[in-house]
Amino acid sequence: MKNSYGIVIIGGGPAGLAAAISAYDNGVKDVLVLERDDRLGGILNQCIHNGFGLTRFKESLSGPEYASRFIEEALARDIEIMTETTVLSLTADKRITAINSKNGIFTVQAGAVILAMGCRERSRGALNVAGTRPAGIYSAGTAQKYVNIKGYMPGKRVVILGSGDIGLIMARRMTLEGAKVLAVCEIMPYSSGLKRNIAQCLDDFDIPLYLNHTLTKIEGEDRVTGVVVSKVDENKKPIVGTEMHFDCDTVLFSVGLIPENELTKSAGIPLSNRTRGAIVYQNRETLVDGIFAAGNVLQVHDLVDFVSEESELAGASAAKYVLEGRAERDTVEISAGGNVSYVVPQMLDKNASGHVKLFFRVTNVFRDCTITAKCGEKVLMQKKKKIAVPGEMETLILTEKTIAEIDGPITVSLEVNAK
């Protein structure tokens, strides 16, 4: 191990791997990947279901299969990889302190850093659900780890709160393993998961999805013995009299993912309060020079194919930064307008070459609508959609030609078409 590297990547999930490969192929040969788990692949290791890589490889792979394609590519290059190594801190001048059993606590200096730490699940506590605090309450991802990695069942009769993808996938997985999934409840009037997951994970197994419902009480002293689920009004307040009781021994929470940005904050890198990830330019550079971010640490993706794409971009940009330094910028801001919850990137450097793909999510379910990127009153790009849902990331491409015409801040918004 050396004490300085051209590029250091924090996290060895799909984002970190794709970034490392791309950084290497773009000319920086001393690349170090730091991963805290005992293996590469990140969250994909526990996603043994199919459905990964449809866009990128035009075939349906399992999570580990998708990851292994990148792991092999990384290993085929002269990229230094350290697993079971946790990064403890990062500074704005790109010094990284990490810990492992072999080297103890050590610090490396990087020419550029790529943040690829992924995200974590919101816990029960964050929701203030009333009731007891017994065993049998898991986040869906923890349950997934017990079942798919450790080979243990976390329960037999299950109620799931939240219809995010992990919750949906676990509804099916637990059912296949012989558990009874009694209900999936979702406080919103729509599911935040992918449409295909609702069909394949709930409908195919007759698992009821209760929209506009939330968990109002957990019961049981030692182990969960039951829960109360209530309907909510338009302000998301439980409606008295609508309580349903379920006898169950397990509650799974699938109530959202939060980008894991503790290190980012410790380096003083500004975050967006909409994505809870760093604010970035189109090359995925944060507002601190030479520190880049990609994958779920930047914005929670539903498709890993986009993670890989974003991370390759970050890897190439970091290589360019190390090899060429950076030219003068000409910056405009990109923000979310009506009916759009966020846009990544938040900053556009007009001097950079190439087209720019904007990633964003809408705030609700909309039918027959038009998504528009505007600069002042000027329409830069427009796209009509039959349906747009918060659970699926949207994209718009600004061509190099369009970018040349931009002379002020850009907003992305959605309007429902007049009938």
Next chain:
Amino acid sequence: MFDVIVIGGGVIGGCVLRELTKYRLRVCLLEKENDVCMGQSKANSGIVHAGYDAIPGTLKAKFNVLGNKMMESYAKELGVKFRNNGSLVVAFSEEEKATLSELKTRGETNGVEGLRIIDKDELRSLEPNISDEAVGALYATTGGIISPYELTIATIGNAMDNGAELFTNFEVSNIEKTDDVFTVTSTTSEKVSATLVINCAGLQSGKIASLIGDEIGVNGRKGEYILLDRESGDFVSHTLFFTPTKKGKGILVTQTVDNNILLGPTAEELEDPDTTTTANGLDFVISKAKTMCKNPPLFNTITSFAGIRAYSDRHDFIIEESKTVKGFIHCAGIESPGLTSAPAVAEYVVKELVGKNVSLQSNETFNGKREPDYFFKNLSTEEKNALIQKDPSYGKIVCRCEQITEGEILRVIRENPPAKDIDGVKRRTRSGMGRCQGGFCQPYVAELLAKSQNVPLETITKKGKNSYLLTGVTK
């Protein structure tokens, strides 16, 4: 055969047990749960009260003030986190301001030093996030904060290091005295005998008293809390109380020694108290927090919980030898400020009440120091690296939110009092106490427990008894 049996592994039982090991006595602790510190001492506000609140002349007043004076060095010796952050009783009207003067006088009568009434401006400079409506405060400079479970675990661990024995899952259900010997029996028919018994059973101290025919009324009053992430840890730095009014005491807003923010507790009288949190209770906490401070960072909530105060029908601590059964000592109905008072109560109980029954010969080998369970965090990088080289498990992070290593977890499974379940590891190391609440580390901690105890993973529990984590293996 023991000299003294202590019933109840809370902070009172813990401090009493440790105090006993300073003398040449064979002592043991009986606790009904799988681990110690499973009652009030685990879920409370963690405030080392200054002592202006208690009515002069009560045991509460006496032991609070004494305990407050002892706490800093007591905590230091045991490696327990303590901070003298100062308390502020905040007034929101001129009428409340008048109450502050009464409190100050009462405190001075109790022997509290460093009480001062401060104006709006000084209050604002001490706590910039205080509500604009606040008009002044009583500043109690001797007020402090402590980790209540660290204190309880450390006293019991230190007592065990000095020879005390611990029996967990021992729920006392019968007590008999024949020929000056007490035989204490558990619900599973285990028996332990001794010449003296000390009842420190918290909420159940009335029930234990009834086993020897004494009548002590102990009731429960629930308090619900909300805990915020360390990220918001500097939102306030002192402990903020509402001025007590006829309508009650409101809640407090405080920093904890681990730099979280704690909001609560509510106060609900209960016939049959349980530690459920309720929507109404949590809403009350939230609305009060918003009255006290400008924009409390509730978005950073990481958990909510509840504790039960055990108060006696005398509305004071009951610390006395039974009037009918000689050698049976009660520490019953020890509600707030019981945590603050614990070291002083223990000293009194052992010197005065135990000392009346047996001769106290000091134990020359007693060592009151205990290495804290968080010792690793306090090491320098060089020291950490030396340790990792010797024991590589200190180089493996298990809990990512709180950055706790495998070595630290294995250590608390080994050390006194040994952690036996997930919550036990959590209270000792903070693994699982951070923002992800164990989502990531729980499977890992469960495996470490199973491996160390040489049992199958399915037998590991969250908190003993029927709180199993897993229901079997996959197909």
